[in-house]
Amino acid sequence: xxxxxSVNSLRQFGADFGWPRIIIFFFLVALFFAAPLVGVxxxxxxxxxxxxxxxxxxxxxxxxxxxxxxxxxNFGLSLGIIAGLLGATLSVQLGLHGAxxxxxxxxxxxxxxxxxxxxxxxxxxxxxxxxxxxxxxVGFAGVMFMCIMWLLLPYTxxxxxxxxxxxxxxxxISVENYWIHILNDFLAVKVGPFFRFPTxxxxxxxxxxxxxxxxxxxxxxxxxxxxxxxxxxxxASGISVDRMRTISVVISTALGAVGIIVYQQSFxxxxxxxxxxxxxxxxIAAILxxxxxxxxxxxxxxxxxxxxxxxxxxxxxxxINSWLQTDxxxxxxxxxxxxxxxxxxxxxxxxxx
Amino acid sequence: xxxTVPDPKVKTRRLLVRLCLLAVYAGLxxxxxxxGKGHTLILDNMDAQDGxxxxxxxxxxxxxxxxxxxxNAGERDQAKVQGQGHRLEITVKDGQKVEKRITVPLSEDTLxxxxxxxxxGVQPAVTVFVPLEAPAPAxxxxxxxxxxxxxxxxxxEPAAPAKPPAP
Amino acid sequence: xSGKRTFGRFLxxxxxxxxxxxxxxxxxxxxGLSLVYIGQEMxxxxxxxxxxxxxxxxxxxxxxxLNFGMTLGAMAGQFGLIMAVNYNLLGVYGLVxxxxxxxxxxxxxxYICGVVLNKAKGREMVTGYxxxxxxxxxxxxxxxxxxxxxxxxxxxxxxxxxxxxxxNTLNLDGVRQTLDTMLALRVGPFVLPIATFLVIAALCGxxxxxxxxxxxxxxxxxxxxxxxxxxxxxxxxxxxIIAIIISTVLATVGQIIFLQNMGNMATYNAHDQTSFFAVAAILxxxxxxxxxxxxxxxxxxxxxxxxxxVSPGAGQKLxxxxxxxxxxxxxxxxxxxxxxxxxYAWRSRREAERLxxxxxxxxxxxxxxx
Numbered sequence: 025x026x027x028x029x030s031v032n033s034l035r036q037f038g039a040d041f042g043w044p045r046i047i048i049f050f051f052l053v054a055l056f057f058a059a060p061l062v063g064v065x066x067x068x069x070x071x072x073x074x075x076x077x078x079x080x081x082x083x084x085x086x087x088x089x090x091x092x093x094x095x096x097x098n099f100g101l102s103l104g105i106i107a108g109l110l111g112a113t114l115s116v117q118l119g120l121h122g123a124x125x126x127x128x129x130x131x132x133x134x135x136x137x138x139x140x141x142x143x144x145x146x147x148x149x150x151x152x153x154x155x156x157x158x159x160x161x162v163g164f165a166g167v168m169f170m171c172i173m174w175l176l177l178p179y180t181x182x183x184x185x186x187x188x189x190x191x192x193x194x195x196x197i198s199v200e201n202y203w204i205h206i207l208n209d210f211l212a213v214k215v216g217p218f219f220r221f222p223t224x225x226x227x228x229x230x231x232x233x234x235x236x237x238x239x240x241x242x243x244x245x246x247x248x249x250x251x252x253x254x255x256x257x258x259x260a261s262g263i264s265v266d267r268m269r270t271i272s273v274v275i276s277t278a279l280g281a282v283g284i285i286v287y288q289q290s291f292x293x294x295x296x297x298x299x300x301x302x303x304x305x306x307x308i309a310a311i312l313x314x315x316x317x318x319x320x321x322x323x324x325x326x327x328x329x330x331x332x333x334x335x336x337x338x339x340x341x342x343x344i345n346s347w348l349q350t351d352x353x354x355x356x357x358x359x360x361x362x363x364x365x366x367x368x369x370x371x372x373x374x375x376x377x
Numbered sequence: 378x379x380x381t382v383p384d385p386k387v388k389t390r391r392l393l394v395r396l397c398l399l400a401v402y403a404g405l406x407x408x409x410x411x412x413g414k415g416h417t418l419i420l421d422n423m424d425a426q427d428g429x430x431x432x433x434x435x436x437x438x439x440x441x442x443x444x445x446x447x448x449n450a451g452e453r454d455q456a457k458v459q460g461q462g463h464r465l466e467i468t469v470k471d472g473q474k475v476e477k478r479i480t481v482p483l484s485e486d487t488l489x490x491x492x493x494x495x496x497x498g499v500q501p502a503v504t505v506f507v508p509l510e511a512p513a514p515a516x517x518x519x520x521x522x523x524x525x526x527x528x529x530x531x532x533x534e535p536a537a538p539a540k541p542p543a544p
Numbered sequence: 545x546s547g548k549r550t551f552g553r554f555l556x557x558x559x560x561x562x563x564x565x566x567x568x569x570x571x572x573x574x575x576g577l578s579l580v581y582i583g584q585e586m587x588x589x590x591x592x593x594x595x596x597x598x599x600x601x602x603x604x605x606x607x608x609x610l611n612f613g614m615t616l617g618a619m620a621g622q623f624g625l626i627m628a629v630n631y632n633l634l635g636v637y638g639l640v641x642x643x644x645x646x647x648x649x650x651x652x653x654x655y656i657c658g659v660v661l662n663k664a665k666g667r668e669m670v671t672g673y674x675x676x677x678x679x680x681x682x683x684x685x686x687x688x689x690x691x692x693x694x695x696x697x698x699x700x701x702x703x704x705x706x707x708x709x710x711x712n713t714l715n716l717d718g719v720r721q722t723l724d725t726m727l728a729l730r731v732g733p734f735v736l737p738i739a740t741f742l743v744i745a746a747l748c749g750x751x752x753x754x755x756x757x758x759x760x761x762x763x764x765x766x767x768x769x770x771x772x773x774x775x776x777x778x779x780x781x782x783x784x785i786i787a788i789i790i791s792t793v794l795a796t797v798g799q800i801i802f803l804q805n806m807g808n809m810a811t812y813n814a815h816d817q818t819s820f821f822a823v824a825a826i827l828x829x830x831x832x833x834x835x836x837x838x839x840x841x842x843x844x845x846x847x848x849x850x851x852x853x854v855s856p857g858a859g860q861k862l863x864x865x866x867x868x869x870x871x872x873x874x875x876x877x878x879x880x881x882x883x884x885x886x887x888y889a890w891r892s893r894r895e896a897e898r899l900x901x902x903x904x905x906x907x908x909x910x911x912x913x914x
Contacts, residue, residue, distance in 0.1 A: 099670070151889035154833075157609075157669045158889065161882035168875035172868050305674075318667070355688065358681030362674050369671045370663035406644050413637025415718055459634040486632055486699075 045315055048332050055339040062346040067219040069339060075208070076334040078225030079290045082283030083307035084314075084330045085232055086276045091311075091321040092240070093272035094252030095148055100159035101304035102167050103144055104280020107136035109170070112285055112294050113193065116202055117181045125203035126289055133281040140166075141277030145270035160304075167300050174296050197294040204292045225290060232282070237323050239275075248272050252319060283307075309333055309361045312368030336360055410483075411461065417487045418456045418463070419506050422448040430493040435470040438492060448492070467492060479503050560884050561830050561847065567876070568851045575857030580733050582853060589849040590842065591724060591740035592805040596798035596822045597829075597841045598747050599791050604836040605755070606787035607767030608661060609669040610823045613788065615676035616653035617795025618815040619683045620646040624796070625803060626687070626811070629714055630699045636726060638719040639804055646796050653679065654792030658785030665770075669833075676819060684812060710811050720807040740801065747794070748838055763787050767834070824848055824877045827884035834888075851876060 059066050083101065090098045111133020120128040147162065148155050175192040179185055184197045198204075210224025239245045250258040251268040259265055284303075288294050311321055314329020340360055341353030418440060424432050432450035439445040440456040441463050448454055461481050468474045477495050479502065481488055487506040495502040555562065572582065596614070603611040624646030628638040657675060664671040691697055692708035704711055724737035754760045762783045765773040774780050799818060803809050826836055829844020852873050859869030 097670075147886065150893070151886055152893070154885060154889040156667070157673075158882055158885045160670070160673070161878050161885065165875055165878035165882050168871050168878055171871040172863075172875065175868055175871075176863065350689075352685070352689065355681055355684045358677060358684065362678035362681060365674045366660065366671060366678055369667055369674065370660055402644065402647070406641065409637040409641045409644065410631070410633065413633040413635055413641060415632040415634040459637075 045313065045328060045332065048313060048336060052332060052335045052339060055336075055343050058343055058347075059339065062343055064342050064346050065218055067216060069342065071219045071221070072338045073331070073335045074226065075222055075290060076338060077331055078208070078222050078229050079287045080283075080306065080310065080334055081229035081326070081330050082232055082279055082286050083303060084310045084326045085229075085236055086279035086283055087307055087311050087316075088236060088240075088321045088323075088326060089248065089272035089275040089279075091316060091319065092252045093248045093269050094255065094319065095269055095272060096156045096159070096318050097308050097312075098159060098273075098276050098280075099156055099304050099308070100144060100163035100166070101276070101280045101307060102163035102300040103140045104137055104277035105284045105300040105303055106166060106170050107140050107277060108133045108281035108284035109294065109296060109300070110136045111281060112199075112288055113179065113184065113197070113296075116184055116197065116199065116294070117179055119181070121202050123203070123206060125199075126206045126285065129203070129285045130282060133285065134278065137278040137281040138274055141274035142270060144277060145273030148273060149266045149269055163304060164301060167298065170300075171297050193296055195295070195297050197296070199288060199292060199294060203289050206289050207286065208290050222290070225286065228286065232279070233323050233326060244268075244271065305365070306333070306337075306361060309364045313364045317368070317371070333361070333364070413459060414461070414483055415457060415459050416481050416485070417506075418458055418481075419453055419487065419489045420446060420448065420456060421453050421489055421491045422493065423451050423453070423491075424493075430491075430497045430499055433469055433493055433496070436492065437468050439466045440464070465490075465495070467496060469496070558830060559887055560828055560880060561843065563883075564828055564847045564851060564880065568847065568854065571851065571854045571858035574861040575854035576861065577854060577857060582850060584734050585853045586846055586850055587734055587736060588724075588805070590845055591737040591744070592802050593798075593821065593825065593845050593849065594744050594841060595747060595801050596795060596818060597825045597845055598744070598751065598838070599794035599798050600822055600826050601751060601791075601836050601838070601841070602754075602763065602787045602794075603791050604826075604831065604834065605760075605767050606763040606784055607770065607834065608784060608787060609833045610672075610819075610826075611657075611788065611791050612669060612672035612819045612823065613657040613661070613675050614791060614795035614822060615815050615819050616657055616679050617650055617792035618799035618818040619679060620650035620653050620792070621796035621799035622803070622809060622811070622814060623649055623683075623687070625716065625719075625800060625809060626691070626702070626710055626714065629702055629716065629718065630697050632699065632718065634718040635722045636719075639723060639800055642719075642800050643797050646800075647793070650793045650796040651789060654789030655785060657792060658788035661788060662781050662784055673819075680815070683815075687811060712811055714809040714811050716803060716806070716808050719804050721805060723801060723804050740805075743801070751838065759783070759786065820877065820881075821848070824881050828880055832888040833885065834892075848877075848880075 056066060056069070059069055086101060086104060087098050090096065108129070111129045111131070114132045115125050115129035118128070144159075144162065148159065151158050177193070178191075179193055183201070184193050186192050186194055205222075207224035207228050208220075208222035211227070212223050213221040215221070240249065247258065247263045248268045248271065250261070251263060251265050255265050258268070284300075310329040310333035311325055312329070313333050314321075314325035314327070316322070316325040316329065337357060337360065341356045344356055345351055345353055420438055420440070422432050422436060424430070435447070435449050437445045437447045441458055443456060445466075445468070446454045446456065458481075461483060463479055463481065465477045465479065466474055467477065475496065479490065479495070481503065482505075485505050489504050489506040491502050491504070494500075572579075596618075599614055599617065600611055603609065621642065624642035624644075627645050628642040631641075633641050656679075657672065660675055661668045661671055686695075688709040690708075691710050692703045697703055697710070702711055702714060703709065723740050723743070726739035727737075727742070729736045729738050755764070762773070762778045763786075765776065765778050766780050766783050770780050773783075795818070799815065802818075803814065806814075825844035825848045826840055827844065828848045829840035829842070831837070831840040831844070855873045855876060856869030859872040863869075
């Protein structure tokens, strides 16, 4: 009797916590144990993982509002990223450095983010039920449109434009002289030559998560969740479903903009043209592996998901490459990240806590 | 409908049909393999290694109706063909047009056809060609999956030049 | 039914086609290309791409939306072509061999795709899309690492210099345009690949016949309403899987036809754009996620590809940069898919609302936001 009860409670714990998360967690731990055996430094890897966690946290966070409001997974996060790119390029154009550059980029991208988000939200409201596929293609079309724009817009800063043509932005623009690592280096903790904890970045991410958590508890936030989980009840309570959805899209887009700027200060480059195409997918994989579903996402999902996913993405290629002495990182990344998304998409919508 | 157990007669019939289909499939593959296998014939007009025949001063040969190739003594040329049986029309200088048929083993890619031997009727006229170790042709580095962005796990799309062919 | 209303409805229903026609016609002049050239391109592309687009019909018919998983079939076809080149098989026989060899792989891929899509009912399109990426990873692994090492490859010429893995570009000279030129017909300034057209016509015939069979009818029932079909005794899951398997096999053959026309194959990238082009084409041709007909396929291929042919030139003329033409083309491609999906979703919601209004009996109060 007792034996069966404890097995049941174990199973319950597993179902609650989500088997995939547990499996991936143990896999990640195994990779960390295997790392030194194949010549990969654990402290360098950990440093890497923390770095990438902070880098990507906002993208994953950006997905939460739209999931909660029933708009599904934001495959159109590219639009928010574009707003952020506009802000970042403008910041470099204006020659803003350091903290001014970083916060300037944030400030400059906000009007774009709000406008894009608002239009995008209105569009999604018209197509309830098919949001995800449409979001994906609207995102792609937007990126392609911006590709044309990056070539045409009248940027003049010499760091950013093609040398011989004299106009049109380069594909990657270094922010080394502007605001690279502005967050990462803030209060950074160095332990030995290989480990650096990017305190500033993590703090910023923590702040973002905290604010989101608070927001979800406000009247607007709870209304948004209500709209997603039970639209009829929400409507009966007098909440405007469309308005809540639009708000969630605007917030999501804005967070996407913040996300890309945080990412850039850590990565060191502004990446234009086709780069935003891939980014929504990594965020989506992360939040899904964190245990979220198409209809529900919490801060725990964001944090756990980003950590596990980025951990996986960092450790798997480096360990396998060292082990097999060959560079399979791309293939591994493709298989792992997409495999996770598929797994999540094919689950029944029972959500773990 | 699909849950009922079919009776044994239907089952054996189904199995038979499936086996037949499999046989047809295997047969088709063998057929197209046979018909489509490409070979390179190296046409040789040189003295035979073992001294059995001498090279012919000058001749021209047309393989399966392709453009005739002129070979003086000591020269070689090649022709690409498809399939196993081939027709060679050899015209020796100031001589008659002679037609010879040869068959080529399926498994070999490149074969050496000694024309002097063929004309003289000395066997074997067609032998496997063993090339010297040729350096592999130069090509682009490693794999093409050099992504520029380190965190781009899923690559949804069209890098600009993946496109339908320019005219 | 006033004339004005029907005209309005006609506009709405064919909005995408009309929009496309207008943009295309506008772009022809600045592109600087002659009508004969455009005409020949259209003929060539019809031959090259129609088969792939036709592969999308059955899943739509069975209610599974746009089969982005067709890429799996394309990858199987590429595997077949690699084998054909490996064994140095020439001509049409090489193509048939490629198709036959890839058949088991294609069937397996279709089965996997079908099973996965069944587990993601309601989200088939997104799942298919991601699945294509996932299997792409597997494909890369097999072709880049296993071939030449674990899987024996006899033709060293197609292997990378490091000793294993297939080269980035595979030269398809042996089978280049063999299907197209098999029965080429000159009509005025144009050359028609009759053999290819015959193959396409055969497929159309097959599809028309198939729809009349019991299995075809089952698919229609499933596409119409899964629950009703289930209660009528139709094995819903199995029917859906079969629809996907057929689609995948067709995609395999279609990709082989596509690549024989191209003449060479970008081993690792050739399939990336396959679903994009096919989906864009069928949507431009007036199909929707729930309904697609054979005319949609051909109209779409013509319209989409003519625009693709003229827009780089037009973009260059208008904006002064060749690259912009490229981006413009892709923007149009994605934009048109997005637009079609939006119009379709919008239209079906309007239909549902209109039905609801009808049931309620006219002037009902608007209840909050919708």
